Amino acid sequence: MEQYSAAEKIYELFSEKALALGIPEPVLVIAAYAIPCLVVINLIQGAAGMLTYAERKISADIQNRIGANRVGPFGLIQFLADGVKLFLKEDIIPDAADRKLFKLAPYIVLSSTVLAAIVVPFGGSFIVADLNIGLIFIIVVSSLLVVGFLMSGWASNNKWALLGGIRSAAQIISYEIPTALSLLCIVLITGTFSLQETVMSQGLWPWQWFIFHNPFSFVAFFIFFVSALAEMNRTPFDFPEAESELVSGYNVEYSGMRFSIFFIAEYGSIFIISGLAAAVFLGGGNIGLDPYESPLHMQLLMVGVFFAKTVPLCLVIIWVRWSMPRLRIDQMLTMCWKYFIPIAFACLVATAIWLLVFNGNGIFWRMPAP
């Protein structure tokens, strides 16, 4: 199957008109590639903003408080006020810091999140690029996070920050393995790394989703979800920024906009990981129609379905944060190496055997006719 790319679609759509108007070709190409990028960056920003609001409200509800309620109706635009506040803060770079690395690190962290968003199918034909190596791409760019964290920790020239960076390296690299292995279970079923195809081979109803394909993919979903939590440094795995031990970890020396970029990246990755889990395990925006051929209102409905699955997952991630205490670092590594990796391997092998025995069919899911 050929690769789908939103930029090419936009180019095809507008090329005739634009060339007739005399807009030079390079400008058109740049615009065609810039539009999806801007949309994705803004989507992540918006999602991050709404998630900070949700985080405030949910944590307040859980602790019998009220939460943000001053800015706008129900405090809905509190995140804008936060953003303005962070804009106005002084941007401090410590004297002893490595200035170049210090400035670069937040962008690397953010770009890891934004790059991952490229291959996430938002339902319908709304996907920036349907790479045929989509899942591998996501796993690769999410380990870019380590580089950013280590860089910020090292460049800050601060022992808390460096400890945070080193912890994040240990954590993210170990949790990469169960994440990848649990995703591989699904790759075994579909036989493709492309996310859009993974979504298309599921269906509207829950029994057509890959989480219920067989008992092992059910386990794989939870392993994926928990190790994804660890990969993006959410509580109960927030060792890199363990507030009680490391002050604030790798970002302790950052202030103002640079800090908020870390912040946006953290909340953006909540959204991306939830979207990925929804797409791979929960059927994504599939409503049983072809995403590329169906009319626009059906495609928008698919987007709605995708968000209806993603938003609850985001809320669960926030809910976990306000329920669980932080583990100890040795517990975290024990959990990964002694439990998650063997179980994920077992799931992978068991899924392979299952597929062999049942000829590729799941409990309810049927292999599409070739």
Added chain:
Amino acid sequence: MNAIRNYMDNILKAVTSTAKGMGITLRYWALEPSITVEYPDRLGKGVTAEDLVSERFRGFLGFEPSVCIACLQCQRVCPTDCIKVGTEKRDEVRFITRFDVNQAKCMHCGLCVEECPTEALFFTKRYEGACFDMEGLCFSHVGEPVPAAKRKREDGGQE
């Protein structure tokens, strides 16, 4: 065999304890109402800031001139010299000409209230004293001079 049982036990424990903890927070999230009082502008109908504090709250000092015998005990006992009492004798009657309390210096220790023999000095529940100038916290409880109350005699009867 034991090791395997341990391993399985650990997994079971992790799953059940996580589920239990999340269940508790879910209950709080969904059911328990918030107990935050939205001070100061959403207190509810007829509720004032003073109603929020407990019965024995130590707020600003209150003064009742009709029972004060102008013994100056409060002024003497105050560790931070907040209280200034002025007295004057006119035609054999003692007058209180001044009773100033500097709330900015007061640490609400309660010594003055304990010391006062007639309960002329007492704590009110008022606590909202934010102002732009320290002078705003100096209260004069006596404007026009008022006659001091009569002291009780040693044997307990009125003079």
